[in-house]
Amino acid sequence: GDSVTQMEGPVTLSEEAFLTINCTYTATGYPSLFWYVQYPGEGLQLLLKATKADDKGSNKGFEATYRKETTSFHLEKGSVQVSDSAVYFCALSDQPGANNLFFGTGTRLTVIP
Amino acid sequence: EAGVAQSPRYKIIEKRQSVAFWCNPISGHATLYWYQQILGQGPKLLIQFQNNGVVDDSQLPKDRFSAERLKGVDSTLKIQPAKLEDSAVYLCASSFTGLGGYTFGSGTRLTVV
Numbered sequence: 001g002d003s004v005t006q007m008e009g010p011v012t013l014s015e016e017a018f019l020t021i022n023c024t025y026t027a028t029g030y031p032s033l034f035w036y037v038q039y040p041g042e043g044l045q046l047l048l049k050a051t052k053a054d055d056k057g058s059n060k061g062f063e064a065t066y067r068k069e070t071t072s073f074h075l076e077k078g079s080v081q082v083s084d085s086a087v088y089f090c091a092l093s094d095q096p097g098a099n100n101l102f103f104g105t106g107t108r109l110t111v112i113p
Numbered sequence: 114e115a116g117v118a119q120s121p122r123y124k125i126i127e128k129r130q131s132v133a134f135w136c137n138p139i140s141g142h143a144t145l146y147w148y149q150q151i152l153g154q155g156p157k158l159l160i161q162f163q164n165n166g167v168v169d170d171s172q173l174p175k176d177r178f179s180a181e182r183l184k185g186v187d188s189t190l191k192i193q194p195a196k197l198e199d200s201a202v203y204l205c206a207s208s209f210t211g212l213g214g215y216t217f218g219s220g221t222r223l224t225v226v
Binding site (some may be wrong): 001004036041042043044045046085089090100102104106 | 116117146153154155156157158161169204206215216217218219220
């Protein structure tokens with residue numbers, strides 16, 4: 001069945017460090033891929049998405065590229081800020097119309113000044 | 114636009130009691146989802162509505178969980194009777210077009226003691 005495997009946390013980085021959070025997936029067909037972010041005390045928010053191979057999603061300095069050959073969608077940011085501290089979830093939607101999301105377990109990021 | 118509203122924010126009940134959660138989606142969003150997020154895990158879909166009809170309830174434990182979306186707007190999720198393992202955050206989300214572009218509510222944190 002469909003599944004998402006993401007890098008276990010927690011991850012602690014200093015401000016301005018480079019961030020990578022790994023995500024790989026298993027799916028039939030051609031899934032759409034997403035990164036969601038959950039800030040403390042808040043609901044899940046869509047961070048970025050990509051709907052086909054080689055698409056790059058980007059938002060707020062974060063990027064992720066849909067790599068079909070490696071079934072990956074790694075999240076990257078060149079210079080993290082304290083305000084990026086949150087839990088990040090990788091997710092996939094396996095078919096248009098059947099648009100329930102399969103989530104990874106989440107990676108907690110803490111950025112220290 | 115107003116977000117997805119959920120209530121209550123927190124609920125503590127004893128096992129075998131019943132509990133209900135309420136969700137008001139974004140106006141005009143036809144698709145509504147309930148997810149269960151157990152601590153340390155990613156959200157898992159419980160049920161998906163399209164207007165007032167159920168699209169997918171394959172992961173809903175129907176012996177104790179029920180959900181309805183009368184009139185295709187607000188939705189209620191009920192657990193009766195609750196078990197300890199039901200302790201989780203229950204997230205409601207809504208979507209206009211589907212394809213994973215959801216808006217999540219802040220969730221209801223349920224603790225069963």
